[in-house]
Structure formats: C-alpha cells, structure tokens
Amino acid sequence: MNALGRHILVEFSGCNAEVLNDVSIIERSMIEAAQIAGATVINSTFHHFSPWGVSGVVVIQESHLAIHTWPEYRYAAVDLFTCGDSVDPWVSFEHLKKAFQANYSAIEMNRGSLHVIKKTDFQPKIMREKPSFDLAKGVQIERNVWFTDKDENQALSLRYTGDVLFDETNPFQRVRVLDSYSHGKFLAINNMVMCTERDEFHYHEMITHPVMQAHGNAKNVLVIGGGDGGTIREIFKYDQIEKVTMVEIDEAVVRASKEHLPKIAAEFGNAKLNLIIGDGIQFVKDAAPNSYDVIVVDGSDPVGPAKGLFTAEFYQNCKNALKDGGIVITQGESPMFHEGTFVELNQCLKGIFGKGSVHTMLFHATTYPSGMWSLQMGVKGSAHPVSDFNKDKAHQFSKAKGLKYYNEDLHSAAFALPTFVKTMLGENV
Ligand code: SPD
Numbered sequence: 001m002n003a004l005g006r007h008i009l010v011e012f013s014g015c016n017a018e019v020l021n022d023v024s025i026i027e028r029s030m031i032e033a034a035q036i037a038g039a040t041v042i043n044s045t046f047h048h049f050s051p052w053g054v055s056g057v058v059v060i061q062e063s064h065l066a067i068h069t070w071p072e073y074r075y076a077a078v079d080l081f082t083c084g085d086s087v088d089p090w091v092s093f094e095h096l097k098k099a100f101q102a103n104y105s106a107i108e109m110n111r112g113s114l115h116v117i118k119k120t121d122f123q124p125k126i127m128r129e130k131p132s133f134d135l136a137k138g139v140q141i142e143r144n145v146w147f148t149d150k151d152e153n154q155a156l157s158l159r160y161t162g163d164v165l166f167d168e169t170n171p172f173q174r175v176r177v178l179d180s181y182s183h184g185k186f187l188a189i190n191n192m193v194m195c196t197e198r199d200e201f202h203y204h205e206m207i208t209h210p211v212m213q214a215h216g217n218a219k220n221v222l223v224i225g226g227g228d229g230g231t232i233r234e235i236f237k238y239d240q241i242e243k244v245t246m247v248e249i250d251e252a253v254v255r256a257s258k259e260h261l262p263k264i265a266a267e268f269g270n271a272k273l274n275l276i277i278g279d280g281i282q283f284v285k286d287a288a289p290n291s292y293d294v295i296v297v298d299g300s301d302p303v304g305p306a307k308g309l310f311t312a313e314f315y316q317n318c319k320n321a322l323k324d325g326g327i328v329i330t331q332g333e334s335p336m337f338h339e340g341t342f343v344e345l346n347q348c349l350k351g352i353f354g355k356g357s358v359h360t361m362l363f364h365a366t367t368y369p370s371g372m373w374s375l376q377m378g379v380k381g382s383a384h385p386v387s388d389f390n391k392d393k394a395h396q397f398s399k400a401k402g403l404k405y406y407n408e409d410l411h412s413a414a415f416a417l418p419t420f421v422k423t424m425l426g427e428n429v
Contacts, residue, residue, distance in 0.1 A: 004112030005063055005083035008093055012076040012102035019100055020069040020076055023048035023056070024164045027145050029099040030058045030065050033092035039065075039082065045144035046162075051191065056145075062087045076100060081111065147178055147186075149193045149369055154337060156193065156369040158183060166256040172305045175252045177260040183367055185260055187228050189253070189300050195228055199366045200264055201404045203331075204230035206363045207375055209406040210414060211294055211329040212238055213394045214377070214385035218293035219243070222321065224280035224309065226298035227253030229265035235296070236267045237401045244273050247280040249305050281308040287321035295322060297330035302341055310345055315352045315378065325381040332360065335421050336370035346376055346425050353378035359385050360425065361414040363405070375414075386412050 019025050027046040034041050039060035046056030057066040063081040070076070078096060080089040089108075097104055145162040148155050158180040165185065166177035176188045184197030195203060208231055212218055219242040223231055227248035235244055248254055254275070257265040267273065276283065284295075295318050300306040308314055309330070318328045330349075333341045349358045357379040365373035377385060394408040422428035 001085060001110070002114045003110035004114075004117075005081060005110070006089050006108060007111045008080040008089045008106050008108045010076075010078040010080065010093060010096075010104055010106040012078060012097070012100050012104050013074065014103040015069075015074045015076055015100040017071040017074050020074065021048075021052045021054065021071040023054045023145060023147075024162060024167075025099070026054045026067060026069065027056060027143070027162055029096060030056060030067060031141070033080075033095040033099075034058050034060050034065055036095055037082070037087050037089065037091035039087045039092075041141045043142040043144060044162075047146045047157075048148055048191070049150070060087075065092060076102070083111075147180070147188060147191075147193075149188075149191060151337070151369070154369055156367060156371075158186065158193065158196070158367065160186075165260050168252045168256070170250065170252055172250045173300075175250065175256050177256050186367070187253070187257060187261060190304055192301055193367045194300065195230060195261075195264065196367045197261065197263065200228075200230050202364055202366065203373070204234050204264075205403055205406040206361065206414065207231055207296060207298055207329060207331060208234035209394075209398070209403065210361060210375070210385065210411055211296065211327050211377060213397070213411060214379075214383070214389050215294055215325070215327055216390060216393075220291065220293050221245070222284075222287075222292045222295045223247070224284065224295065224297045224299065225249075225306070226296065227251075228257040228261060229254070229268055231296055231298045232270070232273060233264065233267045236270050236272070237397075241272060244270075245276065246273060247276045247278055247283045249277070249279055251277045279305075281314055284314060284317040284321055287317070289320050290323045291321050293323055293326050295326070295328040297328065299331060301333065301338070310341065310348075312348050312351060315349055319352055319378065319380055322380045325379075325383060327380070327385075328378045330376055332374035332376040334365075334368065334370045334373050335362075335424055336372050337368070339424065342374055343424050349376055349378045353380065357382070359415055360417060360421075362417065362421070363414055386415050 023046050039062050042059045044058045048054050052071045054069045057064055062083045066079040068077045080092050082089045143162045146157045146159050148157045160178045160180045168175050173190050179185050186196035187194040219240055221235055221244045223246040299309040302310045332345050335342045359377045361375045391408045394411055398407045
C-alpha cells in the first residue's frame with residue numbers, strides 16, 4: 001500500500017431499524033467489527049439519542065470506526081479507517097453489513113498518499129511515557145456508552161456499562177434494566193429513566209410519606225402503576241395498613257424489577273398486597289365508590305399506556321373511589337421539563353377537587369431531566385396536608401423507619417413553591 005491508511009465510507013441502507021436504534025447492539029457490533037479485522041481496540045464512546053438514533057466511535061490503535069444512525073430512514077453512515085497493513089477494513093464492513101441486515105454502497109480511498117506526503121525526521125521535543133500496559137495483550141477496553149432521557153431541547157444522560165440486563169418490548173412499551181456507573185442499576189421505560197438504585201428513595205419516599213402522613217391513618221391504599229415496587233415498599237412501612245391493591249399494566253416491569261432491582265422490589269411477597277396485572281384506568285372506573293383512604297398514581301410520563309393517567313375522567317374516577325377525607329397523589333412531571341403537562345394536570349385536579357384542595361410539592365429527582373420534579377395531591381375534604389399534619393408523628397415515623405429523604409421538616413418545605421412555579425400555577429396572590 002502506497003499510503004498510510006485505508007478509509008472506507010459506507011452508506012448502509014434498508015437496515016433493520018430496531019437494530020439501528022439500539023445503542024448496545026451498535027456498540028457491540030462495532031467493537032466486534034474492529035476485533036475480527038485484527039484491530040486493537042482502545043476505547044469506545046456511544047450515545048443513544050431520544051427519540052431515536054445512535055452515534056459512536058471505536059478508537060483502535062490503527063485509527064477508528066465511526067457510525068451515525070437514522071433508524072427512521074433505516075440508514076447508517078459508517079467510516080472504517082485503518083492504518084497499516086495488518087488490519088483489513090473490509091472485514092469490518094462485512095461484519096456490520098450482516099449485523100445491520102443492510103444494503104450498501106461503499107467507496108474506499110487511500111489516506112496519506114505517499115505520492116503527496118513525505119516522511120520527515122521529526123523528533124518530538126517531549127517524548128510520551130511508555131504505556132504501562134501492552135494493548136496487544138488484550139487489556140480491558142474503556143467503554144463509554146450513554147443512556148439519554150431527553151426531549152428536543154433538554155436531556156439527562158447516565159453513562160452505563162454497555163451491558164443490558166433486561167430488555168423487552170411488548171405492546172405497551174420497552175422495558176430495560178441497565179447498569180450505570182454513577183447510580184447503579186436503573187429501570188428505563190421507552191428511553192426514560194424510571195428509577196435508579198442510588199436515588200430511587202427520593203421519589204418513592206416523597207410519593208408515599210407526605211400523603212400517608214397527611215392522611216394520618218390510611219389502611220386501604222390503591223397504587224396505580226408502580227410496577228418496580230418502590231412505592232409499595234414504602235407503604236408497607238405503616239403498621240396500620242390492612243390492604244394495598246396495586247394495578248400495574250405491564251408485568252414485565254414487575255418481573256424486571258424482581259429480577260434485577262430486589263431492594264426496590266422488596267415487598268411483592270407481602271401478604272397484604274393484592275397485585276393485579278391490568279389496566280389501572282379501567283380499574284378505577286370500575287371501583288366501588290368510597291373505597292380507598294389513599295390512591296397513589298405512580299405512573300410513567302404521559303406517553304404510551306400512562307397517557308390516560310393525565311385526564312380529568314381518570315381523576316374524577318379516583319375521587320369517586322376515595323373515601324371522604326381520602327387523598328390522591330400523583331407524580332406531576334417537571335415544571336422545568338414538562339411545563340405544559342405540569343400546569344394542565346394541576347388545573348385538571350383543581351377542576352375536580354376544588355382549588356383549595358389541590359396541593360403541589362417539589363422534590364429533587366436527580367436522575368429525571370431537569371432534576372426538579374413535582375407531586376400533586378387532591379384531597380377529598382377540607383384537611384390541609386401541612387397545617388393539619390402531625391409533625392411529631394412524622395418525626396417519630398421517619399426516624400424509626402430510617403427514611404433517607406423524607407422528614408417532618410421536609411414535609412412542609414416540599415409544599416413551599418418557588419415564585420416562578422406559583423406564577424405558572426396562578427397561585428402567587
Ligand atoms: N420521567 C420519569 C417519571 C417517572 C415517574 N414514575 C417512576 C416510577 C418509579 N416507581
């Protein structure tokens with residue numbers, strides 16, 4: 001070869017769109033493509049974009065392999081660039097063609113043609129230290145694979161190992177468990193983070209304890225969603241509980257959590273739990289009036305099956321199913337990430353429970369986009385969750401149960417809203 005390297009520019013078309021949207025498969029295929037061509041892999045960086053698409057690069061001692069995918073066009077742009085004679089980029093090409101089930105067009109060009117460039121006697125002023133390891137001896141490569149929860153303008157990313165512990169797509173949604181470096185294992189539904197091992201207690205304690213403490217003596221509780229089990233784990237910390245009914249639409253969420261997130265899914269064996277795999281929206285519609293002390297709506301974001309959890313009909317049915325003095329609490333999205341949904345849900349609840357009986361809380365959701373998340377309460381009655389709650393009881397409870405986020409001071413503080421949020425909700429009078 002009369003050049004420093006060979007560069008193949010590939011247009012892969014007609015590919016399998018699901019494969020092109022799967023960061024783990026893409027990363028694995030690209031690394032394999034490098035390795036079977038005889039390259040020495042140094043590291044890899046891959047990002048999954050939401051709603052779709054993957055970009056990534058595998059750095060090899062002999063240059064790089066790079067990819068950008070457009071699943072919606074079933075298209076991938078791939079660069080296979082290798083230097084020296086020991087690696088054949090066409091071997092990588094063949095591997096990827098098969099992995100993506102692709103049609104292709106490709107051109108090869110020489111890089112650093114020796115007709116054009118001449119070697120000099122360049123002597124670097126500073127010599128790099130010798131590497132402390134021998135790449136050829138198969139050291140562990142550094143992988144840089146990211147999961148991104150985002151809309152068109154904002155995102156939250158977690159770097160994960162690249163290994164996929166659970167991945168199932170069913171008619172409702174895609175359910176995954178991945179292993180992040182900073183937050184441990186996490187549950188993702190449709191490219192959105194649901195909970196991570198490290199910070200799930202923020203969400204699960206806050207969706208449970210303020211409402212349970214505000215009620216004071218809830219014995220019969222209904223949970224809609226909550227398939228990972230974190231919410232029922234918190235509810236079962238109350239000795240007075242007689243029955244918890246949980247209606248989760250997707251059994252895969254329960255299974256994934258039991259299998260991979262056992263500390264979150266710790267209470268599925270509780271004898272007081274009635275777990276129903278079914279449609280929570282229909283369940284509440286059919287529920288007998290005046291049945292529940294507390295209803296917890298622990299759903300996903302309003303796409304897919306959780307869409308119906310953001311409607312007036314659903315909350316009207318929740319109100320009917322509550323006893324007098326009962327309270328519904330729902331995850332209310334983020335004022336910074338989903339302002340429209342946040343405000344609409346608040347207005348919807350006010351229309352059903354009355355303006356003075358809807359109360360909004362904020363808490364730190366460190367792995368949800370923007371980090372600021374809301375919970376909204378609708379009270380069937382006149383009790384106020386702050387002025388009427390028993391602070392001393394909340395203190396004793398949170399201490400005795402070793403809670404890590406909720407305490408009696410935070411209870412009141414969570415209802416204190418920043419001025420801009422009050423303005424959004426029309427409450428800054
Ligand atoms: N954007 C994430 C909102 C998720 C709310 N539900 C999480 C489920 C945890 N039990």
